[in-house]
Amino acid sequence: MSLILVGLSHRTAPIELREQVDFAARDMGGAVRALAGKRTTDECVLLSTCNRVEIYAAAGDPGAARAGIGRFVAEYHGVPVERIDPHLYLQRDAAATQHLFRVASGLESLVVGEPQILGQVKAAYLTAAGEQTTGPLLNRLFHSALATGKRVRAETGIGEGAVSVSYAALSLARKIFGDLSGLSALVLGAGEMAKLTATHLQSQHVRELVVSSRTMRSAAALAGRVGGWAIPWEHMGRAIEGADIVVTATGATEPILTRDRVQAVMRTRRNRPLFIIDIAVPRDVEPGTGELEEVFLYNIDDLQSIVSESFARRTHQIEQADAIVAAEVERFVIWLRSRHAVPTVVALRQHFEDVRRAELKRLEPKLAGLGPEARARVDDVTRLIVEKLLHAPTEHLKSAPDQRTIDDWADALTRLFSLSAGELDEKERG
Amino acid sequence: MNLLPLALYTAAAAAYSVHFMRGDRRSGRFATAGLAAAALAHTFVIGMRTMELGYAPIAGTTAAVSAFVWLLALAYLYIEITTDERTMGAFIVPLMAALQLIPALTPDAAEARSAVLRTPLFTLHVASMLFAYAAFALACVIGITYVLLFKEIKAKDVGFFYRRLPPLARLDVMNERAVRIGWLFLTAGVAIGVFWALRVRDTYSDPRVQAMTIVDPKILVALVCWAVYSFQLVARRFGLSGRQAALLSAVGFAIVLLNFVPVGYFLTRSHNF
Numbered sequence: 001m002s003l004i005l006v007g008l009s010h011r012t013a014p015i016e017l018r019e020q021v022d023f024a025a026r027d028m029g030g031a032v033r034a035l036a037g038k039r040t041t042d043e044c045v046l047l048s049t050c051n052r053v054e055i056y057a058a059a060g061d062p063g064a065a066r067a068g069i070g071r072f073v074a075e076y077h078g079v080p081v082e083r084i085d086p087h088l089y090l091q092r093d094a095a096a097t098q099h100l101f102r103v104a105s106g107l108e109s110l111v112v113g114e115p116q117i118l119g120q121v122k123a124a125y126l127t128a129a130g131e132q133t134t135g136p137l138l139n140r141l142f143h144s145a146l147a148t149g150k151r152v153r154a155e156t157g158i159g160e161g162a163v164s165v166s167y168a169a170l171s172l173a174r175k176i177f178g179d180l181s182g183l184s185a186l187v188l189g190a191g192e193m194a195k196l197t198a199t200h201l202q203s204q205h206v207r208e209l210v211v212s213s214r215t216m217r218s219a220a221a222l223a224g225r226v227g228g229w230a231i232p233w234e235h236m237g238r239a240i241e242g243a244d245i246v247v248t249a250t251g252a253t254e255p256i257l258t259r260d261r262v263q264a265v266m267r268t269r270r271n272r273p274l275f276i277i278d279i280a281v282p283r284d285v286e287p288g289t290g291e292l293e294e295v296f297l298y299n300i301d302d303l304q305s306i307v308s309e310s311f312a313r314r315t316h317q318i319e320q321a322d323a324i325v326a327a328e329v330e331r332f333v334i335w336l337r338s339r340h341a342v343p344t345v346v347a348l349r350q351h352f353e354d355v356r357r358a359e360l361k362r363l364e365p366k367l368a369g370l371g372p373e374a375r376a377r378v379d380d381v382t383r384l385i386v387e388k389l390l391h392a393p394t395e396h397l398k399s400a401p402d403q404r405t406i407d408d409w410a411d412a413l414t415r416l417f418s419l420s421a422g423e424l425d426e427k428e429r430g
Numbered sequence: 431m432n433l434l435p436l437a438l439y440t441a442a443a444a445a446y447s448v449h450f451m452r453g454d455r456r457s458g459r460f461a462t463a464g465l466a467a468a469a470l471a472h473t474f475v476i477g478m479r480t481m482e483l484g485y486a487p488i489a490g491t492t493a494a495v496s497a498f499v500w501l502l503a504l505a506y507l508y509i510e511i512t513t514d515e516r517t518m519g520a521f522i523v524p525l526m527a528a529l530q531l532i533p534a535l536t537p538d539a540a541e542a543r544s545a546v547l548r549t550p551l552f553t554l555h556v557a558s559m560l561f562a563y564a565a566f567a568l569a570c571v572i573g574i575t576y577v578l579l580f581k582e583i584k585a586k587d588v589g590f591f592y593r594r595l596p597p598l599a600r601l602d603v604m605n606e607r608a609v610r611i612g613w614l615f616l617t618a619g620v621a622i623g624v625f626w627a628l629r630v631r632d633t634y635s636d637p638r639v640q641a642m643t644i645v646d647p648k649i650l651v652a653l654v655c656w657a658v659y660s661f662q663l664v665a666r667r668f669g670l671s672g673r674q675a676a677l678l679s680a681v682g683f684a685i686v687l688l689n690f691v692p693v694g695y696f697l698t699r700s701h702n703f
Contacts, residue, residue, distance in 0.1 A: 175579075175588070175592060175598065176597060176598050177598070180599045270669035271669045272597075273671075290584070293674075294671045360441075
C-alpha cells in the first residue's frame with residue numbers, strides 16, 4: 001500500500017478554479033466521508049484551504065486512486081474533470097510526506113511561515129479521524145506532520161513578522177496609508193481569517209475597528225475580543241463610507257461588494273483612498289472594483305506579490321526549516337519503508353514462537369517434575385532467547401536503505417525459514 | 431565659474447541614483463555630501479558674482495535659473511536632513527544638474543543692472559517667484575514618485591518603487607505641503623510684481639516696464655500656473671484624488687519650466703533682462 005497525495009494549489013491552479021473546488025465552505029466531514037465511500041482509497045484526509053485542495057490517501061493502486069480522486073473532486077463540485085485534471089499533481093510516499101511536512105511548516109504557503117496553516121492541517125486530520133477515514137498510515141503521517149510544523153515554528157522563528165496573509169496585507173496598508181493608527185478599519189465576516197486580521201489590525205492600534213457579520217452575535221463576539229464594535233450587516237454600506245481599510249473574509253458564495261456599490265461609496269468619500277483586502281475564497285469583492293480611482297483591491301492571490309519581500313528576509317529561517325523538514329521526512333520515510341517489512345518480521349516472529357512452543361510441548365514430560373515457578377522461568381528464558389536472536393535481523397530489515405533491499409531480504413528470510421504464506425497473510429491481516 | 435557646481439551636481443545626481451538602486455546608507459551619505467558640496471560651491475559662485483556686480487544676480491533668465499537651482503538645492507537639503515528621506519534625491523538632483531547646464535554653458539552677461547531693477551521690491555518679487563518655483567519642482571518630483579508607487583500598488587506588482595519609496599499618504603502630504611508653500615510664494619511674488627510694475631510704470635520709460643501687462647507671455651503663463659495650482663488646492667477639498675493632484679503638480683511644473691526657459695528667453699517682452 002502506498003501513500004499518495006493528489007491536489008491542486010495556488011502554484012498550479014488559478015483562483016477561479018480553486019474557488020470552484022473549495023471544500024472548506026461546505027461540509028468537510030461529509031466530503032471526506034463521501035470520498036471514503038468511493039472506496040478508491042483505503043485511508044484519506046481532505047485538506048482544503050484558500051490556497052490548496054489536497055487529498056492524502058493510502059491506496060493499493062496509486063494510479064487508479066489518482067483518477068478516482070480527480071473524478072470525485074469534479075463530481076462533488078460539478079466541474080468537468082478535464083478542467084481540473086491539468087492542474088492536479090500526484091505525489092507518492094517520500095515526496096508526498098515531504099510536501100505535507102512543508103505545508104504544515106508554512107513553507108508552501110503564499111506567505112511563507114504563515115501560522116494558520118498548521119491549525120488547518122490539524123483540523124483536516126481531526127475531521128477525517130472523526131469520520132474514521134484514517135488508518136495507521138495517515139494517523140502516523142499527520143501526527144508527524146503536526147509535530148514537524150510545531151518544531152519548525154519553535155526552532156526557526158519563521159512565524160515571526162509579516163508571516164500570515166492578513167499580516168502581509170497590513171504591510172501593504174502601511175505602504176498606502178503610512179501610519180495605521182489614525183485609520184478606521186472594517187472587518188466583514190467573523191470566521192478564522194477575519195479574527196486573525198482583526199487581531200492584527202488591533203495590534204496596529206487603528207483608531208476604530210468595526211466588525212460586521214451576517215450574524216450579529218458572532219460579530220459582537222469578535223468585536224468584543226479585539227476591542228472594536230459590531231454593527232448589523234444591513235449597516236455595512238455606511239460603515240464602508242467611513243472606513244479606510246475594509247477586510248472581507250465572509251463565507252459568501254456571491255460577491256458582497258460589487259463595483260457599482262463601491263463606486264457609489266467612493267463618490268461620497270470624495271475619493272479618499274480605500275484599501276480592500278479580500279481574503280475570502282470564493283472572493284467577496286467583484287474583481288473590477290480594483291479599477292476604481294483610489295481603490296486598492298487585493299485578494300489572496302495578489303498578496304503573492306509581497307511574498308517575495310518577506311521571502312528574501314526569511315532565507316536563513318527557510319534554510320533551517322528545510323533542514324528540520326528533511327530530517328523529519330527521513331525519519332518518517334524509514335518508518336514508511338519498514339511497514340513493507342512488517343509482514344515478514346511478524347511471520348518470522350510467529351515462526352520462532354511456534355518453534356519455541358512446539359519444543360516446550362515436546363519437552364513437557366521432562367519438565368513435569370518442575371514446580372510452577374521453575375516452569376515459568378523456563379518459559380521466560382526461552383522467550384528471551386528468541387527475542388534476542390530476532391532483534392538484530394528485525395531492526396536491519398526495518399531500516400534497510402530502500403524498498404528493493406527490503407523486498408530482497410524479506411524474500412531471503414521467507415525462503416531460509418520456510419515462512420508459510422499462511423503466516424504472512426495471517427499477520428498482514430492483523 | 432558655473433562649471434564647478436555643474437560637475438558637483440552631476441556627481442551628486444549619479445550618487446543619488448546609485449543610492450536609490452542599492453538603498454544602502456553609505457552611498458546615501460556620499461550623495462548628500464556631494465550635493466552639499468555642490469550647494470556650497472554654488473553659494474561661493476553666486477557670492478563672488480554678487481561681490482563683483484554689487485547686487486544679487488537673480489534677475490535675467492540665466493542668472494535666475496542659477497539662483498533657482500541653488501534655492502532648490504538648499505530647500506531639498508533642508509527637507510532631506512529634517513526628514514531623513516533620501517529617495518527623492520534620485521529624481522530632483524538630476525533636474526538641478528540639467529538646469530545648471532544653462533548658466534554653466536551661457537557666457538556671463540556682466541551688464542550693469544538698470545536702476546529700475548534695483549528696488550528692494552523687485553528683488554523680493556524675483557526671490558518669491560524663484561522660491562515658489564523651487565517648491566513646485568519639489569512637488570512635481572514628489573508627485574511623479576507618488577504616481578510611480580501608486581501604479582505599482584494598483585497593478586499589484588509591488589517591488590522596485592515599493593521597497594524604495596515612502597508610503598503614498600506621506601508622499602501626498604509632502605506634495606500638498608510643497609504646493610501650498612509654492613502657491614503662497616507665487617501669490618506673494620505675483621502681487622509684489624504687480625504692485626512694483628504699477629509703481630514704476632509712470633516713472634520709467636523702459637519698454638520692458640511698459641510691456642508688463644497680462645498679455646505678455648511670461649506674465650500670462652505665470653498666471654496660468656497660479657490658476658493650475660489654485661485649482662489643485664481647491665479641488666483637493668472636493669474629491670481630487672492623490673494621483674490626480676500628483677499629476678496636476680507635474681503639469682504645473684512643466685508650465686513653470688516652459689515659462690522659465692523658452693518663454694523667458696524667446697517670447698517675453700517684459701522679462702527679458
